[in-house]
Amino acid sequence: MTESSNGTGRADVAAETVTRLLTLSGFEPSLKTTENEERIGISIELGADDIPTIVGPQGQTLAAYQLLANRILSREDGEGKPISLDVSGYGVLREQRLEKLAHRLGDVASGKGVEIRLYGMNPRDRRSMHMGLQSLDAVQTFSEDEGIARRLVITRR
Numbered sequence: 001m002t003e004s005s006n007g008t009g010r011a012d013v014a015a016e017t018v019t020r021l022l023t024l025s026g027f028e029p030s031l032k033t034t035e036n037e038e039r040i041g042i043s044i045e046l047g048a049d050d051i052p053t054i055v056g057p058q059g060q061t062l063a064a065y066q067l068l069a070n071r072i073l074s075r076e077d078g079e080g081k082p083i084s085l086d087v088s089g090y091g092v093l094r095e096q097r098l099e100k101l102a103h104r105l106g107d108v109a110s111g112k113g114v115e116i117r118l119y120g121m122n123p124r125d126r127r128s129m130h131m132g133l134q135s136l137d138a139v140q141t142f143s144e145d146e147g148i149a150r151r152l153v154i155t156r157r
Helices: 008-024 051-055 057-077 090-112 123-133
Strands: 002-004 030-035 040-045 081-089 116-118 139-144 150-156
Touching: 008 030, 008 040, 008 057, 008 081, 051 081, 057 081, 057 090, 057 139, 057 150, 081 090, 090 116, 090 123, 090 139, 090 150, 123 150
Parallel strands: 002 030, 040 081
Antiparallel strands: 030 040, 116 150, 139 150
16 A cells, blocks of 8 residues: 655655565555655555564665665656655664764764764765764764765764
């Protein structure tokens, strides 16, 4: 079942694509889509037993579904708004945890004057860390390197 908050276009195609992917993977999802100027959000509701399977370790399986869905969509209709997947509030909870971690690391970086580098983060997690540290005047963040070697750096201002 798919529920869309605003009618037509890429959001509907995105919901159909995600439904097709998850159904082929053996899940019976219920989707709700939202759309803003930057992205299309798709909230996936599943049975409690399926949530750990679709999220995977540290959200890696969910990130893979999101990447795959975005690639399929870009092949079908060219570049458009990216989609963001969330399963039963997992993304919100993970973002809150990352923000807490960001603040703890920001305190260490500003207090001790050290530069902290975080490796192995997906783009969504790096963005959450950047956003979580914007409110701290004592530190600054930036990403360095490219591709799989890309990392987040937290330094004192």
